[in-house]
Amino acid sequence: MTDAKNTNGxxxxxxTFIAIGLVIAxxxxxxxxxxASGDPDGLESASLYVQGExxxxxxxxxDADPEAVGLGxxxxxxxxxxxxxxxxxxxxxxxxxxxxxxxxxxxxFGVSRIIKxxx
Amino acid sequence: xxxxxxxxxxxxxxxxxIIALIFVALALRWARNELSEEKIxxxxxxxxxxxxxxxxxLPVGMGTSGHLVGGALAAIVLGSPFAxxxxxxxxxxxxxxxxxxxxxxxMGANIINMGVIGGFVGYYSYHGIKSAIKNKFIPAAIAAxxxxxxAAVVCAIEMFIAGTFPLVPGIIAMGxxxxxxxxxxxxxxxxxxxxxxxxxxxxxxxDKGDA
Numbered sequence: 001m002t003d004a005k006n007t008n009g010x011x012x013x014x015x016t017f018i019a020i021g022l023v024i025a026x027x028x029x030x031x032x033x034x035x036a037s038g039d040p041d042g043l044e045s046a047s048l049y050v051q052g053e054x055x056x057x058x059x060x061x062x063d064a065d066p067e068a069v070g071l072g073x074x075x076x077x078x079x080x081x082x083x084x085x086x087x088x089x090x091x092x093x094x095x096x097x098x099x100x101x102x103x104x105x106x107x108x109f110g111v112s113r114i115i116k117x118x119x
Numbered sequence: 120x121x122x123x124x125x126x127x128x129x130x131x132x133x134x135x136x137i138i139a140l141i142f143v144a145l146a147l148r149w150a151r152n153e154l155s156e157e158k159i160x161x162x163x164x165x166x167x168x169x170x171x172x173x174x175x176x177l178p179v180g181m182g183t184s185g186h187l188v189g190g191a192l193a194a195i196v197l198g199s200p201f202a203x204x205x206x207x208x209x210x211x212x213x214x215x216x217x218x219x220x221x222x223x224x225x226m227g228a229n230i231i232n233m234g235v236i237g238g239f240v241g242y243y244s245y246h247g248i249k250s251a252i253k254n255k256f257i258p259a260a261i262a263a264x265x266x267x268x269x270a271a272v273v274c275a276i277e278m279f280i281a282g283t284f285p286l287v288p289g290i291i292a293m294g295x296x297x298x299x300x301x302x303x304x305x306x307x308x309x310x311x312x313x314x315x316x317x318x319x320x321x322x323x324x325x326d327k328g329d330a
Contacts, residue, residue, distance in 0.1 A: 021164030046292035070125025078219030
């Protein structure tokens with residue numbers, strides 16, 4: 001890894017930049033467990049609207065199922081559905097999100113390195 | 120905007136996958152030829168941050184929430200729309216396979232909407248707007264809003280072709296909700312670019328492509 005201190009205008013070296021970036025990502029991820037909105041997202045909300053379950057600007061009913069319009073062509077069960085670890089409550093959610101953040105970081109780092117080595 | 124498996128019939132999902140794979144191949148070629156060694160830490164940290172913030176849904180009113188997608192952010196910071204395709208593809212694979220967020224069969228469509236459209240609209244509108252108003256951050260906010268909004272309208276059209284949503288109500292709902300969610304996209308994109316620019320201006324390619 002290069003020492004970025006001497007390059008044009010860098011105020012932080014690579015290791016510090018990575019560390020601070022990862023800490024920010026982890027803080028956002030953990031905060032999301034406690035603070036993220038549980039309202040349906042834009043696509044789910046649009047789905048409820050076209051099903052007549054809600055008006056454009058009204059709240060969604062608690063029991064409404066955004067996927068009711070779906071075709072049911074394929075079912076896949078993920079290991080940590082909805083970013084949670086079954087039975088572990090909030091701690092499970094935190095573990096799942098931290099795991100995801102680390103996997104994404106390692107994968108992007110790894111794939112980029114491998115691609116560059118092969119080039 | 121993550122389309123679940125149930126929303127697109129398999130033959131159409133396959134077509135979106137084929138189109139997405141062409142862009143993924145081009146993104147890998149971009150990474151091999153254009154991504155410099157020094158930027159690998161940046162792209163990895165950016166991807167981790169984008170994954171984290173995508174879990175953070177913020178309420179936008181109308182009984183709806185939304186989160187940053189990050190296509191415009193990745194494309195502007197790394198100076199290529201293919202950076203967005205590269206990052207969003209890996210983020211969407213992990214979200215779909217590990218967390219069940221977004222389908223497996225519909226992952227191609229999700230890569231097109233969030234990576235390709237978010238990245239290309241974000242990148243080219245950023246440089247277009249920046250040449251008109253001489254500022255580094257406001258154009259990023261507008262470009263990110265546009266990337267979010269246009270991707271949502273395209274998603275509504277895909278839902279119509281799939282037979283899942285009716286055309287006009289689908290476009291109205293997707294457009295309305297993502298016009299609001301796009302504000303989150305715009306503010307966070309501009310803020311993140313400001314942060315990176317203040318700490319590591321050497322890593323960021325805000326002026327690439329300017330005449």
